[in-house]
Amino acid sequence: MKHIKKRVCKIIDELITYFFVIGATNIDINLQEKEDHYKILLRGNYTTKDKSKIEKLVKYLKCDKQEEMEEYYWELAGESDVDTELTLVGMMTDNAEINISEDMIEVVLYRYK
Amino acid sequence: MELQKSLSLKRKKDNDIKFVIIALYVFSLILFGFLMDTPQEIFKGIYNILIEKDILITDYIGIGGMGAAFVNSGVLTLMFIYILYKLKINFNGATIASLFLIAGFALFGKNLINVWPIVIGVYLYSKVQKEKFSKYIYIALYGTALAPFVTQMMFSTTASFLIRLLLSLLVGISIGFVLPPLSSYLVRVHQGFNLYNIGFTAGMIGTLFVSVFKSYGFAPDPRLVWTTGNNGVLSVYLYIIFLSMIAVGFYMNNRSFKNVKDITTYSGRLVSDFVMLEGFNPTLINMGINGILATSYVLLVNGDLNGPTIGGIFTVVGFGAFGKHPKNILPIFLGVFLGSLTKMWAINDPAILLAALFGTALAPIAGEFGWRYGVVAAFVHSSVVLNVGVLHGGLNLYNNGFAAGIVAAILVPIIEAFREDEV
Known part of the structure; x- marks a missing residue:
């Protein structure tokens, strides 16, 4: 058993934690399983004035996909509410799109099977 | 985007x-x-x-x-x-x-x-x-x-x-x-x-x-092979290596210490990959600084530089790319040192030297919750590590990692329970 779907749950869990950190009160989640990949979409508002928290999202999700890191550490994603594991989310996904507007952030992640 | x-x-x-x-x-x-x-x-x-x-x-x-x-x-x-x-x-x-x-x-x-x-x-x-x-x-x-x-x-x-x-x-x-x-x-x-x-x-x-x-009646016997008297030549080698890390990192980093300070803003909790987050060059500088601190600690407490302690120093240096920086390892050294003032062992006993060096496994506690908690974690760790080796008969080389896991598993939920800020 490789916990393939549980890993997708963990990615979403981690992102929800992040949205809470930036003060989101309205979060939409859409998860689609396609033939060869999962598409994860999270959209939420944010209230934080701390721009560095938003910049960190981009920086962390930019991390290359690294299966060797995922295999060892994937269980940590979504586990802590005092710290985020967004670099791990970056390592667990193949592509990422981020759209940031004045009061809304949309994150679309692609994870190939 | x-x-x-x-x-x-x-x-x-x-x-x-x-x-x-x-x-x-x-x-x-x-x-x-x-x-x-x-x-x-x-x-x-x-x-x-x-x-x-x-x-x-x-x-x-x-x-x-x-x-x-x-x-x-x-x-x-x-x-x-x-x-x-x-x-x-x-x-x-x-x-x-x-x-x-x-x-x-x-x-x-x-x-x-x-x-x-x-x-x-x-x-x-x-x-x-x-x-x-x-x-x-x-x-x-x-x-x-x-x-x-x-x-x-x-x-x-x-x-x-x-x-x-x-x-x-x-x-x-x-x-x-x-x-x-x-x-x-x-x-x-x-x-x-x-x-x-x-x-x-x-x-x-x-x-x-x-x-x-x-x-089945097969119990590993403990042993202690511990060399002394080589501090001179080994410290020269180590300081050359670590100073060169700082020099090479500085040179490759456009002759600057840019981003080195940023490394110390991370808690160090897994997964804090400094090479990915801040780049290889500042990370190399951080590794060199960690090495100098760890080597100096051993020498300051009048400890021995030998295979095991250099192993501990190399671990502090290596994890200088993956979670450890001066701000989160110094509280660990301090916690073990304070332990030596009240407990029944000396600060330069072999197991305690290793407890200080390898105890930096708990650096993320200092990084996330503050240096005081790092000191407490190290104080507890230096006792736990002396007590758990018998469980695996000394056959797990990362005995400090075993002890640190136990300490973190017990301390972190307690610290979090009394933390006031909520996500």
């Missing part, structure tokens, strides 16, 4: 540069070894290292001599660098940490033979799972913590050579085979606040194996 994540040609070149720089530092171990002893002494010393049990604490400088210990360390680490390169691993902080861990422990427990059954066990697991071995490479590298089981089976019974060989292979491969699922599962227990996760996993596995061994 679409984020570019594919490994471009430039990144491939950067990857190669990192491999070469770390390989050169590893090669310096071999060079230093050959400066210390003659080739004949080195080969004889390596033979002695290979035929000895490796139970904690076995200082290879005491078994094979200074030259043999360093050549063993350098050659073994270069072999793993070659494997990582062939597997096209993205060279990041975890890679550096795992390689320095190999280099450090190859001075007191890992040798050119005893690590391979563990690696083969992990390889077989990947084949059974129909996955690439590269996915499990870090588990294989870190998992060599249990290499003493292999030599223990080989050299501590009176059975025939063939039986001993088969037993040692069986035990080593079995351990490697169960490591991958356990290591990823148990990381949740301490929530990444213990940087030596495999140490915790290996402690659990070791406890189980040794319990079975003891039921």
Whole structure:
């Protein structure tokens, strides 16, 4: 058993934690399983004035996909509410799109099977 | 905005540069070894290292001599660098940490033979799972913590050579085979606040194996091979290495310390990969600073520089790319030091020196919750580590990682329960 779907749950869990950190009160989640990949979409508002928290999202999700890191550490994603594991989310996904507007952030992640 | 994540040609070149720089530092171990002893002494010393049990604490400088210990360390680490390169691993902080861990422990427990059954066990697991071995490479590298089981089976019974060989292979491969699922599962227990996760996993596995061994009347005997009197030559070598890290990092970082301070803003909790987050050059500087601090700590408390303590120093340096920086390791040193003022041991006792160096596994507690909690964690850790070795009979080289896992698993939920800020 490789916990393939549980890993997708963990990615979403981690992102929800992040949205809470930036003060989101309205979060939409859409998860689609396609033939060869999962598409994860999270959209939420944010209230934080701390721009560095938003910049960190981009920086962390930019991390290359690294299966060797995922295999060892994937269980940590979504586990802590005092710290985020967004670099791990970056390592667990193949592509990422981020759209940031004045009061809304949309994150679309692609994870190939 | 679409984020570019594919490994471009430039990144491939950067990857190669990192491999070469770390390989050169590893090669310096071999060079230093050959400066210390003659080739004949080195080969004889390596033979002695290979035929000895490796139970904690076995200082290879005491078994094979200074030259043999360093050549063993350098050659073994270069072999793993070659494997990582062939597997096209993205060279990041975890890679550096795992390689320095190999280099450090190859001075007191890992040798050119005893690590391979563990690696083969992990390889077989990947084949059974129909996955690439590269996915499990870090588990294989870190998992060599249990290499003493292999030599223990080989050299501590009176059975025939063939039986001993088969037993040692069986035990080593079995351990490697169960490591991958356990290591990823148990990381949740301490929530990444213990940087030596495999140490915790290996402690659990070791406890189980040794319990079975003891039921058959096979109990590992503790030992202490600990060399003294080499502080002069070893400190010169270490300071040269660490100062050169700062110099090379500074030069490659456009002759600046840019981003070095930013490293200290991270808690260090797993996964804090400084190479990915802040770049290789500032990370190299951070590693050098960590090395100078750790070496100076040993000298300041009048401790001995030898295989085990250099192993501890190399671990602090390696994890300087993956979670440790001056701000989160100094509270750990302070906590162990304060413990020495009230407890029944001296600050420079072998086990306590190692507790301070390897206890920096708990650095993320200081990084996340503040230095005071780091001091408390280290204060507790220095007692726990003296008490858990008996569970795995000293056959888990990362005994401090085992103890740190227990300390983090107990302290972190308590600290969080009384923390006022909420996400």
